[in-house]
Amino acid sequence: METKVVLITGASAGIGLAAAVQLMNKGVKVYAASRRGGNSQKAPDGVGELIPVKMDVNDEAAIASVVAQIMKENNRLDALICNAGNGIAGSVEDTSSEEVRYQFETNFFGAVKTIEACLPVFRSQGYGKIMATSSVAAIVPIPFQAFYSAGKSALLVFMQALSLEVKPFGIQCCSVLPGDTKTEFTAARKYTQKSQSPESVYARTMKTSVGKMEREEQNGMNASVVAAQMVKQIMNKRMKVMVVPGLQYQLICWLFNRLPARLRLWVVGLLYA
Numbered sequence: 001m002e003t004k005v006v007l008i009t010g011a012s013a014g015i016g017l018a019a020a021v022q023l024m025n026k027g028v029k030v031y032a033a034s035r036r037g038g039n040s041q042k043a044p045d046g047v048g049e050l051i052p053v054k055m056d057v058n059d060e061a062a063i064a065s066v067v068a069q070i071m072k073e074n075n076r077l078d079a080l081i082c083n084a085g086n087g088i089a090g091s092v093e094d095t096s097s098e099e100v101r102y103q104f105e106t107n108f109f110g111a112v113k114t115i116e117a118c119l120p121v122f123r124s125q126g127y128g129k130i131m132a133t134s135s136v137a138a139i140v141p142i143p144f145q146a147f148y149s150a151g152k153s154a155l156l157v158f159m160q161a162l163s164l165e166v167k168p169f170g171i172q173c174c175s176v177l178p179g180d181t182k183t184e185f186t187a188a189r190k191y192t193q194k195s196q197s198p199e200s201v202y203a204r205t206m207k208t209s210v211g212k213m214e215r216e217e218q219n220g221m222n223a224s225v226v227a228a229q230m231v232k233q234i235m236n237k238r239m240k241v242m243v244v245p246g247l248q249y250q251l252i253c254w255l256f257n258r259l260p261a262r263l264r265l266w267v268v269g270l271l272y273a
Helices: 014-025 060-074 097-125 146-169 203-218 223-235 247-256 261-272
Strands: 005-009 029-034 049-054 079-082 128-133 171-176
Touching (some): 005 014, 005 060, 014 049, 029 060, 079 097, 097 128, 097 171, 128 146, 171 223
Parallel strands (some): 029 049
16 A cells, blocks of 8 residues: 655644644654744654645745645645644734734635645545644634634635535545644734734733633643544545534534524623623
């Protein structure tokens, strides 16, 4: 059996790195893409390997270059995992249009650009798997992180629509929706400029709300737990359309989709607003 080849973005830390290492240990040749690169690794059995590649998902030329490299070295690409992402916090009123674009550029458009670069490869092969890291926030809107929630929701719907378009070509799509997960993502979260001003009418509530979320993140699931669910889908013959790691978050998503809108927003408001 030929070695599987997988490209994963946002693979220098957190969930992305954990997934890359787990795939490597299962005998997969993993191209671990990130803006800062990293160190090459070999699995203990000598089969799987992790190859770091520098790639900004906002740079179409860089994406095309990495895909070309993979095809030159392997003549195949079995799966793509779009995991690169960032977070920005602040009220809607305190978020500039430039800051909104910053949030969507990586979390949504970066994934779209990477997928578009890989689709011709998958179509010509007659198979391929596309996975994207969305979030429970795609289903449960988070106040003071409205644009993060909106971007992850857009990605979730995009992936479902894409799955319908590419099914005739043997291409599968899966969205993974992590809940609170302990990673470097928390420390890397940015705050909008206006939200940090004492003149903002939202400043106190925003800081309390985001502070609570960050404590929950740091007490959340280990990145390896989420990664294991991602790897399971990549290694399976047939991927699920949507995966929510953790029974607690599966229950939250199930309930949220069934409660009346007014009631579910009231509950979220009690927790975070």
